[in-house]
Every structure is written in structure tokens, then in C-alpha cells.
Amino acid sequence: MLSSYPVGGKFGKYGGKYIPETLEPAVQKLEDAYEKYRNDPDFQKELNYYLTEYAGRPTPLYFAKNLTESAGGAKIYLKREDLLHGGAHKTNNTLGQALLAKRMGKKRIIAETGAGQHGVGTAIACSVLGLSGEVYMGSKDVERQKLNVFRMQLLGTKVHSVDSGSQTLKDAINEAIRDWISNVQTTYYLIGSVVGPHPYPMMVRDFQSVIGNEVRQEMLQRYGSLPSAIVACVGGGSNAMGSFYPFLDDSSVRLIGVEAGGQGLKTGKHSATLCAGSEGVLHGMFTYLLQDKQGQVIDTHSVSAGLDYPGVGPEHSMLKDVKRAEYVSCTDDEAIDAFVALSRLEGIIPALESSHAISHAVKMAKEMDRDEIIIVTLSGRGDKDVQVVQEYLAKRGKKRARK
Amino acid sequence: MAGRKEAALVCYVVAGYPDMKATEEAVDLLVAGGADIIELGIPFSDPIADGPTIQQASNAALQAGVTPEKAMQLAKRIRKKHPALPILFMTYSNILVHAGFEQFLEKSKQSGVDGFILPDMPVEEAGQYSALAEKQGLATVFLASPNTSKERLQKIIDRSSGFMYLVSVFGITGARKSFEGYTQDAIKRSKKLAAGKLPVGVGFGISKPEHARFMVGAGADAIIVGSAIVNKISNGKTAELKALAASLKKACRK
Numbered sequence A: 001m002l003s004s005y006p007v008g009g010k011f012g013k014y015g016g017k018y019i020p021e022t023l024e025p026a027v028q029k030l031e032d033a034y035e036k037y038r039n040d041p042d043f044q045k046e047l048n049y050y051l052t053e054y055a056g057r058p059t060p061l062y063f064a065k066n067l068t069e070s071a072g073g074a075k076i077y078l079k080r081e082d083l084l085h086g087g088a089h090k091t092n093n094t095l096g097q098a099l100l101a102k103r104m105g106k107k108r109i110i111a112e113t114g115a116g117q118h119g120v121g122t123a124i125a126c127s128v129l130g131l132s133g134e135v136y137m138g139s140k141d142v143e144r145q146k147l148n149v150f151r152m153q154l155l156g157t158k159v160h161s162v163d164s165g166s167q168t169l170k171d172a173i174n175e176a177i178r179d180w181i182s183n184v185q186t187t188y189y190l191i192g193s194v195v196g197p198h199p200y201p202m203m204v205r206d207f208q209s210v211i212g213n214e215v216r217q218e219m220l221q222r223y224g225s226l227p228s229a230i231v232a233c234v235g236g237g238s239n240a241m242g243s244f245y246p247f248l249d250d251s252s253v254r255l256i257g258v259e260a261g262g263q264g265l266k267t268g269k270h271s272a273t274l275c276a277g278s279e280g281v282l283h284g285m286f287t288y289l290l291q292d293k294q295g296q297v298i299d300t301h302s303v304s305a306g307l308d309y310p311g312v313g314p315e316h317s318m319l320k321d322v323k324r325a326e327y328v329s330c331t332d333d334e335a336i337d338a339f340v341a342l343s344r345l346e347g348i349i350p351a352l353e354s355s356h357a358i359s360h361a362v363k364m365a366k367e368m369d370r371d372e373i374i375i376v377t378l379s380g381r382g383d384k385d386v387q388v389v390q391e392y393l394a395k396r397g398k399k400r401a402r403k
Numbered sequence B: 001m002a003g004r005k006e007a008a009l010v011c012y013v014v015a016g017y018p019d020m021k022a023t024e025e026a027v028d029l030l031v032a033g034g035a036d037i038i039e040l041g042i043p044f045s046d047p048i049a050d051g052p053t054i055q056q057a058s059n060a061a062l063q064a065g066v067t068p069e070k071a072m073q074l075a076k077r078i079r080k081k082h083p084a085l086p087i088l089f090m091t092y093s094n095i096l097v098h099a100g101f102e103q104f105l106e107k108s109k110q111s112g113v114d115g116f117i118l119p120d121m122p123v124e125e126a127g128q129y130s131a132l133a134e135k136q137g138l139a140t141v142f143l144a145s146p147n148t149s150k151e152r153l154q155k156i157i158d159r160s161s162g163f164m165y166l167v168s169v170f171g172i173t174g175a176r177k178s179f180e181g182y183t184q185d186a187i188k189r190s191k192k193l194a195a196g197k198l199p200v201g202v203g204f205g206i207s208k209p210e211h212a213r214f215m216v217g218a219g220a221d222a223i224i225v226g227s228a229i230v231n232k233i234s235n236g237k238t239a240e241l242k243a244l245a246a247s248l249k250k251a252c253r254k
Ligand SMILES: Cc1ncc(COP(=O)(O)O)c(C=O)c1O
Pocket: A088, A089, A114, A115, A116, A117, A118, A192, A193, A194, A233, A234, A235, A236, A237, A238, A239, A240, A305, A306, A307, A351, A353, A354, A379, A380, A381
């Protein structure tokens, strides 16, 4: 059964622990601690307390009637992770890992962030649980997500701007790993997606599976059946993995991951790792990567900082190869259109990341029967993106006027 | 190297930084100064075990168009000039994984390289790599760190050939001002287990003769110097490499 992976730290041939030796004891301790607490009633009770009382779970499963009518096909439901405290699904994972770090006796937390959402999620968890947080963020992302930088600082977390490499998420992870190597005895590395060495991809998936578990339970309660399809955007792949995992063994449910097609797969300016990548090793894992002929990891592009990553979680790589999940891409333009459409039709401003999933779900719905149900994981809210979208629309308007 | 009266000096340079000719020249100077082994770095886009000095050099080399293929051509030229000099490639796993272990190791062997150091390749993931390297007669140097358990040290020693590479500190590469006692403890622990099997090389942060003496005093069979050399090259002081190597080598004599 697919849900029984990882086996020996691997998802088929993907995953593993390609790490410098200095980190090996830390990763082993983390694995042991997670094994101990994942089924510990006290730990689960505490996590559940924070997820419900503090972060607002369960999140609604909302029937997007207007969007559905406009698409003219299958019914589209939105799993509203945008309403989770912090404004994105990231809080599910940061609360889980921060509680684990606390039980492990670690007081210093480091994290990486792209869009800033995981950084904010980490800052929130550190603040409420009394931990000290430091977040690495590429200097390009610091520039395009200024608001989130200030939010992190406001929450009491220090933000380190990373100038190396492509100055985005990939380099923020490199720098966080370097910090971890240097401070391994005191520091907990709180990874923000289903990436990195084992046990991170499994652990982050488990913490995010609350999304899919709630969807499943609610579908069965309300309709007595499972949905036809689940659609989620894929950067590192955590909101998608958390949505997919509880359905892995239900072959009737189609699982669709939507990657960032940027300016189009043919232009090379995209972040569609599973659609256009090849196998390799990055950030401690064997997985699909965007790389050149020599095995150098290449610069990616997406209008959404949270999807701008040249790797992807190893479990997705396995699901692609065995064809249990389908992976597609959606361009910047299409995502922006979905961002505007959902705002106008439903009064919901989605994150640009999530807009990729919305766009593809609308395309799918048109081809499906009216009594079928598509679940879209609305992974976050778009307040952080309004400035980027405003500038994008202004530029696009000018370009179109010229034509 | 084990059993000799002096420790070996291992010197690291980034292939093609600032250009191929300059690297060749640097190697000549280091060897003239007393370097016993040369580590040739093949630049990788995401060097997670490296500090700013080597990051910048790797990045510059990549910008200048250095490829693994070109690094092999450089190795060939160095091999021709220094027939008995041990040359090791140091790079990250993906460079080999992407090309395919078999092909990459075979080509490296043909270019005259003697072995590999891969800082993100732990023994658990090394099955195919080790087997194919052995087939080619290439050394596989695995790394250990001050927090490596005795049990793992044993595995690392068993899997390593040439020498084992003890990372001196909790940290990444980069010239350091000083070291603490835990480094010497780690050297002694490694030496105890490796005795009679494999020399123990110690590296990361070593920049001065006194550091070399500190490591050799605790029993190191080799010291490995990287960032201090790359710093000289970055600062346009390549000509000083011979003197730097000579001073480090002097400190290696017990
Ligand atoms: C709202 C939102 N959705 C999705 C992502 C992508 O992450 P993942 O693929 O791990 O869900 C991010 C990352 O920053 C995000 O902020």
C-alpha cells in the first residue's frame, strides 16, 4: 500500500538522508523523538489543543457555488486553509514541529522561508510556545514579500537576508542547513515543506494530513462518498501531500498536483519540477530537480515566491512515477486570472500559490459531470500578494494595450 | 601516511577559480611548498557544507563556465606534470548522481584522479558509489565529525579508503582563528579506532601553522587546508601559496 511509505526512510527510491555527517546524530535524534511522540496521547492532545483552540481548526469545506456556476461542470469545494491562523496551511506544521522541538529540549528554532508564510508560521509558533526563532530568507524574497518580513519581526523573530546563489528559497534552505551544522547541539531546524532528509518529508506530511483527514471525514458525513478529485498546488509539496495522503489508497479519487509553469515550460522560466525535471540530490534528499546538463541546480521562476523552488518532496516523486498522482502546471498569467476570478466571484482573495490550484480545478471542472465533486486546497490567503498582483496587472495591461 | 614521522599536507583548490591556468599555477606552487595531496574542488551550485570563501569561489567558477568535464581536463594536466601526486576530487553527490556513478567514476579514473570526497554522501547511501569506485580502484574518503558515535566511526573507517576525513569542528568550511579542546578529543577517538587500518585526516577551518601543530599534536596523520588557500587566491596573493604551504608543512613535522 502506498500509504505505508516511507520504508527505511525512502519512498521507493526517493528520499533518504544525503547529509553532512555533523547532522547525522541530530537527524537520528529527531527520528527517534518523532517515533516516540507521533502516537503519544499527551503529545497529540497538546497539538490538537493548539490546532483547535489557538489556530482555528477544523477549517471549513466551502462549496464555491459561484465559481462552480462560472466553470459550468463539476462542483468545486474549497478547503479553507486560508482561514487557518497565520493565513496558510503552514501553521499545521509549525505548531507540530515546535511542540516536538520543545519536548526535545531545544529552545532555538531556525527555519527557511520563500513567500514568508512558513517564516510567519514559525514566528507564530515560537511566540506562543516561548521559543526563540530565526528565519533565513533570500534577499530577493525579502524584497518582494516586505510585509511578511515585518510580520515576522513583529512576532519577535529575527530575519536573516540571504545574498548567496539565486537569493531565493533554495539558498535560504542552504543557509539554514549551514546554521544547523554550526549550532547542531542547541538548534532545531523547522523545515517548512515535505522536503529535506528523512524523517522531515514524512513528519511534515503527517502534520499536514489534518487537511486531508478533515476533508475525508466531512465528505463521508455530508455525502457518504469520497470526492472525484483533489487538487492542490505544489511548491515543496506540503499542502498537496497533506491533502493527498489520507486518500492514497482510495484509487477512485484522482490526485492532482499543480506546479508553477511561470512564463511557460518552453521558456525555461518556471518551477515545474515534476513536469520538467530529472532525478538528483538536493537538500538531503534524492528526488526530482530542475538542473542543467552538469547537475547544477538551476534558477527557477514563478510569480508566487512560495512555489519558486527547484526541488520537490520525494513522496511526490514516487507518486508521479507510479502514476498515483498527476502533476500539471499553470502559468503566471493563468494564476493571476484565477486570483482575480476567485476574488470577484467568491469574495475570497487566494494566495498566488493556491491560485495555481484554482486555475487548474476550473479547467478540470468543465470536463467533468455536474454531480462530481472536486476539492481544491486553498492553501493560503492572498493579502501578502496584493502588491505583486497590482504591479503584474498594471504591466500586463500596458503590454496588451501596445498590441 | 600512517606511521610516517610527519603528517601529510592536503591542499584544496576550486577547479577553474579564477581560471584554469590560475588553478594549475596554484597547484604547482602548493606542491613546491610541500603539499602531499591535492584536493580539486568541482564547483556545485549548492555547497551546503561550505562557508562564504568557498561558496564565492565555486560560484565564480560556475559563472566562468567550469564544468566537471573541464575539471577532469585540468586533473589530466596536473597528473602529467606531477606523476606521483595523489589527486582527489571533492564535490557534492548530485554531480555524480546526475551523470551516473559508473560513467563519472570511469572518466575521473581516466583523467588520472585517485579518489573522491563527497561531504553529503553518508555511508548508508553509498552502496553503489562505493562498489563502483572500488571497481575503478578509486579511493572513497568518507567524513566523520566530532559528534559521530563510536559505532558510526567504525562504519566510516570500514567504508573509507585512502584516509578518513575528520571534520574538526561543528561547522562549515572557512578559516578559523582558533580551535577548542573537543577537536583534539575527536582526533584521539578517531585515531584509536583507525589505528592500523587507515590514516586520519583533519580539516575545516585550519588556516595557520599553529592549528596544524594542534591537530598533529593530537595525532592527526594529515591536515587539510582549504579556505585559507582560496582566500589567498581571492585576494590576488596566489604567489604566496608556496610560502603558506611550506609553513603548514613545517608544522606537520612532529
Ligand atoms: C499559501 C501557500 N501555499 C503553498 C505554498 C507552497 O508550499 P507547499 O508546496 O509545501 O505546500 C506556500 C509556500 O510558501 C504558501 O505560502
